[in-house]
Amino acid sequence: MPPELLGAMIFAIIMLIGVKLHQKMAYLKRNGKKTQAVIFKNSFKRSGNSGGLYYLVVRLTTEIKEWITQELDVGFLPAKPEGTKIGVIYDPDESSNVAINSSVQLEILPRLLIAIGAIGFILSALDYAEIIQLFSEI
Numbered sequence: 311m312p313p314e315l316l317g318a319m320i321f322a323i324i325m326l327i328g329v330k331l332h333q334k335m336a337y338l339k340r341n342g343k344k345t346q347a348v349i350f351k352n353s354f355k356r357s358g359n360s361g362g363l364y365y366l367v368v369r370l371t372t373e374i375k376e377w378i379t380q381e382l383d384v385g386f387l388p389a390k391p392e393g394t395k396i397g398v399i400y401d402p403d404e405s406s407n408v409a410i411n412s413s414v415q416l417e418i419l420p421r422l423l424i425a426i427g428a429i430g431f432i433l434s435a436l437d438y439a440e441i442i443q444l445f446s447e448i
Contacts, residue, residue, distance in 0.1 A: 314438035318431050325427025332420035335409065342399040344411055345370050349396060352389035353381055364389040368408065370398055380408045384415055 347370035356362040363385025370378050378400065390396075399416075401407035409415055437444040 312438065314434050314444075317444075318434035318438065321427045321430030321434055323427070325424055325431060328420050328423025328425075328427055331423065334407070335416045335420055338399050338401060338407065338409055339416055341401060341403075342407075342409075343373060343402050344397065344399050345372070346395050347398040347408075349390050349392050349394045350379060351392055352386075354389075355385065361387075363387055366390055366396075366410075368396065368398060370400065370408070372400070372402065372405070376405070378405045378408065380406055382408060382410065384410070384419075 347368035350367045350369045352364040353367055354362055354364050364387065365385045366382045368380060368382060370380075372378060380400075397411040398408055399411040400409075433442070433444060436442045
């Protein structure tokens with residue numbers, strides 16, 4: 311497979327991940343409830359041979375006084391201190407849908423993934439059409 315097509319596929323996947331994340335975060339901003347959560351623990355997950363990220367497990371109380379313990383989707387380095395309070399937003403209809411209430415996670419990260427994916431996809435397509443040359447022939 312030509313490297314241009316492989317690059318276009320990878321960037322298309324990055325863009326689709328950004329779109330899916332944007333939809334999820336837009337839904338949370340529209341329908342979610344804001345509250346404070348406590349970092350219960352940090353769950354380390356390996357990614358390849360080089361290391362990994364710490365995923366926060368948070369505990370929060372809903373409006374109806376139900377306890378939710380949920381691992382978040384975004385990882386961090388270094389680990390966040392356990393017992394620290396953070397602002398979160400959750401879906402009252404789907405308790406597993408919890409995110410940190412920050413503009414970085416709710417707005418910037420999804421848009422960044424969409425932009426990187428779109429730019430990479432366009433550049434790969436232009437390279438495949440031989441309008442520009444990014445991948446040199448070896």
